[in-house]
Amino acid sequence: MTAIKHALQRDIFTPNDERLLSIVNVCKAGKKKKNCFLCATVTTERPVQVKVVKVKKSDKGDFYKRQMAWELRDLAEVDAKDASKENPEFDLHFEKVYRWVASSTAEKNSFISCIWKLNQRYLRKKVEFVNVSSQLLEELPKAEESVPSGESQSVAGGDEDALDDYQELNAREEQDIESMMEVCEYAISNAEAFAEKLSRELQVLDGANIQSIMASEKQVNILMQLLDEALAEEMLQSVKEQMDQISQSNRLIQISNTNNGKLLDEIQFLVNYMDLSKGHIRALQDGDLSSPKGIEACINASEALLQCMNVALRPGHDKLMAVKQQQHLFSELRDTFARRLTNHLNNVFVHQFYRSSCLSLPGHDQSSTLSQHTAELTLPKHSPLHRDLLRYAKLMEWLKNTHREKYEGLSRTYVDYMTRLYEREIKDFFEVAKIKMAGTTKEAKGKFATLPRKESALKQETESLHGSSGKLTGSTSSLNKLTVQGSNSRRSQSSSLLDMGNMSASDLDVADRTKFDKIFEQVLSELEPLCLAEQDFISKFFKLQQHPTITPPLAQVNLKDMVRLMMNKIFQSIETELNSLIALGDKIDSFHSLYMLVKMSHHVWTAENVDPASYLSTTLGNVLVIVKRNFDKCISGQIKQMEEVKISKKSKVGILPFVTGFEEFAELAETIFRNAERRGDLDKAYVKLIRAVFMNVEKVANESQKTPRDVVMMENFHHIFSTLSRLKISCLEAERREAKHKYTDHLQSYVINSLGQPLEKLNHFFEGVEARVAQGVREEEVSYQLAFNKQELRKVIKEYPGKEVKKGLDNLYKKVDKHLCEEESLLQVVWHSMQDEFIRQYKHFEGLIGRCYPGSGITMEFTIQDMLEYFSSIAQSH
Structure with a gap:
């Protein structure tokens, strides 16, 4: 509120030669949102005019503007609504009734008190005050003569200009002021009374000054006549001396008047800015810190005390006894209230915490x-x-x-x-x-x-567990190293x-x-x-x-x-x-x-x-x-568990546990990390895990004795490829392609290595034929080689009639079935690949017979159609 007062004084009232004495933040009854300020002002020039001015913020909210003003002499009645209870509402009766609601009861009371004092001091016609507490009006003695207490919050509009006209007191004036203060023993103890006395004497001096000026005018007229006579009688020297005396007398009167005004302003400044109301003092000393009203009163009092203690004193004020006494009082009030507040809040802490x-x-x-x-x-x-x-x-x-x-x-x-x-x-x-x-x-x-x-x-x-997370995580000492189990019992293992x-x-x-x-x-x-x-x-x-x-x-x-x-x-x-x-x-x-x-x-x-x-x-x-x-x-x-895996020598390997484990890990991780902020951490973990899986699959395949290496690689990389294709993990796309490549290569290798068993002698025979051709023997001349003539070829072909071939294929199927696991369901895939490979080899043999033994009429004991029937019937029978 102090900042607002200074702003209003500076921007609105000082340019109009007015002084702001009191202010209240109000809004019209029933219109709470449109706030404005009612200001009590007096003019700085005589005769003094007292006004009530309505001020509001501009629509843009960056400056204040004067909206309406009423002369105090036009005020007929002030209605405070309720003298016994706190009520922020009040009415002002001018030519019509204006109903207001103040922001607080304290501001309303201060404003009404100021209006009452201005009425007592400046108006002959007394305003009627209705529903106003008599105690409020009696708290300020000599109201009809004293400066309103509301001025304690006002800003002296002419202080800065007056300081420029300041003139130092001469020795005689200092003696006169000291004599005056000695006569008035209460000059220090009761600054307000002393100020009133100076004001009255200033009025007497003003009257004397006017009389002196009027007398001077008469003397001037006389002197003008004397000047005329002096021209004739050469008395100009006497006239000059009289004029100097008059000028000196007027100057001394003006200096005395100015200095008295300055002294009065200094005293008013101290009274206005270093005065703490009795209500604030009571709140600081004995105010209730447990009720909302009491807390609000203590807040207002503490803020007022802080303003008084922080007032910027003018040079020399700190040497005045009255100022020192006030500062000592403020310090005691501050320390007393600080102790009360600290003790109360300590008790509040204890009560609230124990209750909680x-x-x-x-x-x-x-x-x-x-x-x-x-x-x-x-x-x-x-x-x-x-x-x-x-x-x-x-x-x-x-x-x-x-x-x-x-x-x-x-x-x-x-x-x-x-x-x-x-x-x-x-x-x-x-x-x-x-x-x-x-x-x-x-x-x-x-x-x-x-x-x-x-x-x-x-x-x-x-x-x-407190502080021992390192002891818990990764405590796998109780775990047995993983052992690769047979395909029939693997699903029961973790x-x-x-x-x-x-x-x-x-x-x-x-x-x-x-x-x-x-x-x-x-x-x-x-x-x-x-x-x-x-x-x-x-x-x-x-x-x-x-x-x-x-x-x-x-x-x-x-x-x-x-x-x-x-x-x-x-x-x-x-x-x-x-x-x-x-x-x-x-x-x-x-x-x-x-x-x-x-x-x-x-x-x-x-x-x-x-x-x-x-x-x-x-x-x-x-x-x-x-x-x-x-x-x-x-x-x-x-990864460490993968590296420590051991295989069983008694059962086939099948799908390795850490391969299915990676599948389940990835399925769960994809669910957990969907749209997660830390997806990058999972992708890095994926790469580490999949490389470890690849490496350890090859390790197990190399160490396997029961299951062929190609089978271990083929089945596990097929499972990995299927998992990565289904989950579509973008960061493992390269690994998915690599898994497919490894699966395909080892499938082909296993098929080729296994198919040599049913037609072993025939394979060896044609390998010899191809070796002779490679050595430079012409294909059509191979039949003339003793070891590879037509008779030897017919002898080898007769060893593989259709029944024997089917029997060999049936044994091969059983052997493949023993090698492969049920979970991956690759038996039919492998069997179909073997069929394709067998047909390819059959056609290769037929081609060699046609080229190396042309016109011999030699053919295999079974046809491609017979082969297809063998493969189909064997697969169905199992």
Whole structure:
């Protein structure tokens, strides 16, 4: 309000030679939104005119303009509506009745009091005051003679111009003022009375000055006559002396008048700006700090006290005894109110915190805290506590500006209480989360049956987890190295990528992991608003908000640091509890690290969007580092398990466990990481895992004794190719093509190597034929070679009649069936490829017979059609 008064005085009233004495922020009754100001003013020139001026902001809102003015002599009645109760409404009766609603009762009372004093001082016709408390009007003595108290908030419009005309007192004037102040013993103790006395004497001097001027005019007329005579009688010297005396007399009168006015202005300045009302003094000393009205009164009083203490005194004011006494009074009031406020807020902290933690309730069973929110995994809300304390925010700001040590003491007290309160609530909250998390496992299946359901046992378990995430993740010492099992029993075994921590794949299912995901998300969703609400309260209550437009950058950094330090102290247990919860989840199932990485990354991203430097963002970022390490450790553990895989010498290999494990890992990961911020981490893990799968498939194929190498490579790379084609993982497109290539190559190699068995002698014969041709023997001359003549050819062909060929093919089918596994269903694919290869070889043999034995009439004992029937009947019979 002070800034508005100065602006109005400077922009509106000083240009019109007016002085602003009192101001009230009002709006018309029933029109709350259109605010304006009613101003009580007097002119600086005599005769004094007293007006009530209505001022409002321009439509653009960047300056004030004078809208309407009334002469005080036209005011007939002031109706305050109610003299016994606080009521912001009042009426002013001019030519018509104007009904107003003030922004506060205190402003209304101050304005009416000023109008009453102006009426008493300047008007003969007295205004009628209705429903105005007589106590309000009696609080200011000698109202008909004194300057209105409303001037204590006014701005002296002519002070700056008057200072330019200031003239130093000469020795005689100083003696006269000292004599005057000695005569008036109350000049220092009662500055207001002394000012009134000077004002009256100034009026007497004004009258004497006028009389002197009038007398001077008569003397001038006489002197003019004397001048005429002096021209004749040579008396001009006498006239000059008389004129000098008159001029000197007038100058002395003017100096005395100016100096008296200056002295009066100085005294009025001290009275206006260093006077604290009795109501404010009572509020500071005994005001009620527990009721809304009492708090508002204390806020107004503390702000008024701060304005009085911060007033810019003019040179020499600090040496006046009255000023020193007022400053001493202000210091005592400040210290007294600071002690009262500190003690009261300490008591409020204690009461509110104990009420929030239920410690104040008689017979309260503290052990029930854990089960209080078991049904719903939630954290208690402290919005009622924050709402109650925010009523004191302005008083905390006052304490911060006046008593820094008490402000900091209250800050430490609040932090200490909240630290204990949140530590207990957060600990209980995480205990419930761990119980629910442990319930996601199927204890009846035994691998995690050691995790108890009872709270006491769980507490003992979780206490061992605090700060020991490194001991839990990757604890696979209890796992037996994977052994490749036969195809008939493989589905009963857990895959490499699912046999994690202390849990096997058979003990986990999608529902368990989904439940864990919901629990972890609920934990983060409860912590986020809790931290944000507390940080917002701390910033508002302790006045640590950032104002970039007016606050220097360095001060902003300091405010952020203060908020962060308080939040770190209050929520010091959150990071530890989160790490413990993460360690437990990772111990239950390392796959949980995928869920936690996605959820934690999303909440970190959300917190950084709200405030990158907030406590929540920093803390979740630290925890995210731990989650990412667990995720990396999970991937590294699976690669290590692949490297340690051993094969059975008694059964065929089939699809390796880590190949099916990668399939299940990829299926789950694609579901979890759909639209996730950390997709890049998964892509990197994919590349590491698939390269390890490729490398270890080849390793197992090379070490296999029961199953041919080509079969191991063919079946496993076919499975990998099918998986990557179905999931369409873009970052593994090159690996998908490579898997297809390896599958095709080893299928062809296996078919070629296996087909040589049924027609072995015939193959050897034609290999010899091709060798002779390669040595330079002409094809049509091969039949003349003793070892490869027509007779030898017929002898070899007779060894492979149709029945023998079919029998050989049947044995080959059985052998292939033993090599291949059922899961991949490649038997018919391999058999069809063998049929194509057999036909190709048959045609190759026929071609060699036609070229090397032309016209011999030698043919195979069976035809291509016979071969097709052999392959078809063998496949159907099995």
